[in-house]
Amino acid sequence: MSASKTTYDPNNIFAKILRGEIPCKKVYEDDFVLAFYDIVPISPVHVLVIPKNPYVSFADFTANAKPEEIACFMKAVGKIAKDLGIEEDGYRLVTNIGKNSGQEVPHFHVHILGGRQFGPLG
Numbered sequence: 001m002s003a004s005k006t007t008y009d010p011n012n013i014f015a016k017i018l019r020g021e022i023p024c025k026k027v028y029e030d031d032f033v034l035a036f037y038d039i040v041p042i043s044p045v046h047v048l049v050i051p052k053n054p055y056v057s058f059a060d061f062t063a064n065a066k067p068e069e070i071a072c073f074m075k076a077v078g079k080i081a082k083d084l085g086i087e088e089d090g091y092r093l094v095t096n097i098g099k100n101s102g103q104e105v106p107h108f109h110v111h112i113l114g115g116r117q118f119g120p121l122g
């Protein structure tokens with residue numbers, strides 16, 4: 001089954017955060033988007049940006065979200081990074097999709113990673 005066809009699990013941890021069942025350290029929120037600090041940061045700045053609607057992955061999101069929602073999401077990622085103060089020095093965006101990537105939480109999310117120098121991908 002392709003990542004864009006995988007069934008959404010409403011009991012995943014980010015769904016619980018969205019329902020307020022689990023707390024998070026919120027960074028940003030609007031009609032479509034929630035952003036919060038990662039519980040196990042791998043860099044001085046490590047924020048997760050998620051859509052409020054239920055998409056399993058980037059593949060599901062880009063295949064099935066409305067263009068307006070995709071645009072709002074992308075603009076929010078840029079604004080959040082800027083507001084976090086990491087735009088000038090630069091930052092890395094990561095989104096894991098499915099098994100080969102090691103995606104742990106099956107709700108689409110983008111990692112904003114900043115505050116240190118990263119090595120090459122690979």
Ligand code: 5GP
Pocket residue numbers: 013022024025036037038039040041048095096102103104105106
């Ligand atoms: P993935 O591997 O799916 O791309 O990343 C999932 C991320 O979610 C990991 O970096 C992990 O530390 C983070 N995470 C897992 N559970 C929680 C939680 O309960 N709260 C927060 N804030 N982050 C979480």
